[in-house]
Amino acid sequence: MSSTFVFLGGAVLALLLAGYFGQKYMPPPKPKIIGIDLGTTYSCVGVYHAVTGVIDVLEVEDRHRCIPSVVAFSDDGIVVGYKAVAQAEHNHQNTLYDAKRFIGKKFDAAELAETQKQYAFKLEADEHGMIRYVVTVNKTERRVTPEEVGSVIVGTLRSAAERNLTVPVKKVVMSVPAEFDDAQRNYTKKAASIAGLEVLRVINEPTAAALAYGLHKKTGLQNVLVVDLGGGTLDVSLLNVQGGMFLTQAMAGNNHLGGQDFNQRLLKHMTGLVKERFGQPLTDKADTQALRLQVEEAKLNLTHHLETHISLNLHSLGGKLLRESISRSLFEDLNYDLFKKALQPIDKVLQATELSRDEVDEIVLVGGSTRIPKVRELIRDYFGKKPNTAIDPELAVVSGVSIQAGIIGGMWPLTVSAVELPTRVRKIHVH
Ligand SMILES: *[C@@H]1O[C@H](CO)[C@@H](O)[C@H](O)[C@H]1NC(C)=O
Numbered sequence: 001m002s003s004t005f006v007f008l009g010g011a012v013l014a015l016l017l018a019g020y021f022g023q024k025y026m027p028p029p030k031p032k033i034i035g036i037d038l039g040t041t042y043s044c045v046g047v048y049h050a051v052t053g054v055i056d057v058l059e060v061e062d063r064h065r066c067i068p069s070v071v072a073f074s075d076d077g078i079v080v081g082y083k084a085v086a087q088a089e090h091n092h093q094n095t096l097y098d099a100k101r102f103i104g105k106k107f108d109a110a111e112l113a114e115t116q117k118q119y120a121f122k123l124e125a126d127e128h129g130m131i132r133y134v135v136t137v138n139k140t141e142r143r144v145t146p147e148e149v150g151s152v153i154v155g156t157l158r159s160a161a162e163r164n165l166t167v168p169v170k171k172v173v174m175s176v177p178a179e180f181d182d183a184q185r186n187y188t189k190k191a192a193s194i195a196g197l198e199v200l201r202v203i204n205e206p207t208a209a210a211l212a213y214g215l216h217k218k219t220g221l222q223n224v225l226v227v228d229l230g231g232g233t234l235d236v237s238l239l240n241v242q243g244g245m246f247l248t249q250a251m252a253g254n255n256h257l258g259g260q261d262f263n264q265r266l267l268k269h270m271t272g273l274v275k276e277r278f279g280q281p282l283t284d285k286a287d288t289q290a291l292r293l294q295v296e297e298a299k300l301n302l303t304h305h306l307e308t309h310i311s312l313n314l315h316s317l318g319g320k321l322l323r324e325s326i327s328r329s330l331f332e333d334l335n336y337d338l339f340k341k342a343l344q345p346i347d348k349v350l351q352a353t354e355l356s357r358d359e360v361d362e363i364v365l366v367g368g369s370t371r372i373p374k375v376r377e378l379i380r381d382y383f384g385k386k387p388n389t390a391i392d393p394e395l396a397v398v399s400g401v402s403i404q405a406g407i408i409g410g411m412w413p414l415t416v417s418a419v420e421l422p423t424r425v426r427k428i429h430v431h
Pocket residue numbers: 073074075076077078137138
């Protein structure tokens with residue numbers, strides 16, 4: 001009798017030890033579920049690695065991790081990302097972007113006409129008012145839905161993940177803007193299913209950003225404010241987070257405020273200088289485009305330096321050299337009113353939730369434009385506390401969906417849960 005016990009005990013011990021050593025010395029299981037941030041301007045894919053807890057945002061194209069959400073159709077075939085951007089100049093009408101603005105959304109004739117003005121590609125509405133792109137390839141017209149454009153991007157991200165993991169990938173967690181309704185969420189899932197992926201869950205982008213900072217693990221009720229300032233839009237959300245549950249309490253935003261507006265101010269300053277210095281306005285398209293690129297670069301540079309410069313030969317003005325140093329404080333002066341405007345939606349969500357500034361426990365910054373030191377400073381001063389900035393603001397959402405993918409996949413040591421509660425709050429628009 002007792003010898004049986006000893007035998008069993010030994011077997012159990014052996015199993016336990018095998019498990020222990022296995023965990024320690026065997027390669028950890030490969031991620032089976034990927035996380036995708038299908039963004040308006042950029043899209044990225046990430047995975048969560050069991051045991052180490054490392055989140056990898058994967059390289060997709062030529063050492064770039066995130067790729068532009070652009071798909072181009074041509075007689076040679078379909079290209080995506082940076083390749084699509086590179087050929088855009090020669091193929092405007094068939095270079096498609098902003099699919100996220102159209103996906104799962106109905107447009108009436110007036111909205112469609114107004115929207116069409118902003119784009120070089122052709123749009124039309126089907127009998128239900130759903131938008132389709134119209135491209136002409138191989139001399140024939142072809143209709144392309146926003147979810148098909150999305151599927152080409154998702155397919156590219158999926159292939160990148162399969163290359164990296166060296167296993168087939170069939171499952172995904174995706175993020176969408178908090179304001180997306182059921183139809184927009186459904187069509188986003190459709191984009192993934194066309195690309196051969198099963199969508200296990202769709203989570204809100206602000207929730208993903210909060211997950212990236214591990215805010216689901218904090219005890220007690222947390223009021224988390226997520227500020228997402230990108231190239232063209234600002235979105236602010238207030239979330240309640242408790243015990244791994246997320247509830248969106250309020251949303252506000254400005255659809256016409258972002259990095260492009262800040263560039264525009266500096267560009268205007270520079271074209272003013274050209275007129276003043278050379279007595280002629282800058283009207284040449286190629287020179288203006290070259291200046292626009294330098295302006296963008298100068299803006300990025302001023303995030304890390306107090307001064308940078310712009311230097312450019314203006315071909316349309318007989319090759320005259322435009323050289324000017326640009327200080328961070330000049331850039332801030334040119335944009336001060338716009339930076340201040342970014343605080344308006346924050347006011348709105350606090351009013352809507354009847355919270356005071358000091359009741360906000362955590363502030364999370366998302367989107368490239370939140371790198372601008374003055375933007376950070378204004379937000380910090382508004383709340384009297386430092387926002388979370390440790391994660392690259394352009395990778396916070398993809399990092400969060402990757403963590404959610406890891407949680408759903410039961411990837412040790414992610415034993416916590418993270419669940420979003422449905423909400424009916426509506427976004428408040430600020431202009
Ligand atoms: C146009 O035709 C060529 C030759 O058949 C083909 O390789 C290419 O993929 C087509 N383009 C598109 C966008 O389908």
